[in-house]
Amino acid sequence: MSEASPAAVQALRDAMTRLMEGRPKATDGKMTKENLYREAGVSRATMNRATVVMAEWDAYLDQHGRRTVGESRRDAEITELQRKLKAKTQECTQLQQKLEAAATVIGALHHDNEAMREHIASRGGTVVSLDSRRGATD
CATH class of the missing domain: 4.10.220 (Light-harvesting Protein)
Structure with a gap:
């Protein structure tokens, strides 16, 4: 199996950054692999070949969870309002x-x-x- 092209890797990294920052362009912004490849404009197979990007994606989710920046802000605001x-x-x-x-x-x-x-x-x-x-x- 061949590695994804540099252009596809860059598109996936850009899409990952947009999703992490809560500013998606092509999806609802949820932190899912489906949203990642759709946000990048590549196929799922191409995403899966970008093993380095997928390892970065998995590491980010392991550390931060699946909540988007907007969801985290909303949850923090709800917690403050409840207090x-x-x-x-x-x-x-x-x-x-x-x-x-x-x-x-x-x-x-x-x-x-x-x-x-x-x-x-x-x-x-x-x-x-x-x-x-x-x-x-x-």
Whole structure:
């Protein structure tokens, strides 16, 4: 079996670079041998004769996997968005807990205020509103 021509080897290397960089011209960009030979514009048999290029292809896939650059970027972005969502969800949970605690305190203070007003009124006292005095000091 003869080795692939230098032109075919170069076409395969160029196609491999485009696929690795996520900028295919003739395929969907997935890291498959079918896409490699189609991207290069050569036959599968010609690709298989380019043993050096095929060894480089296999070594690259062994090291980097079959994900394209775009897929890796997408996955990294998804991971970052999931991290941010988790942090915001925790923040919302903490704020909800603080809001519920504040509502409980406000309710208790309102109840105490009403009880104190009733107590003062039952002894004949008068409760003076602070609203009129607040405006004078502002």
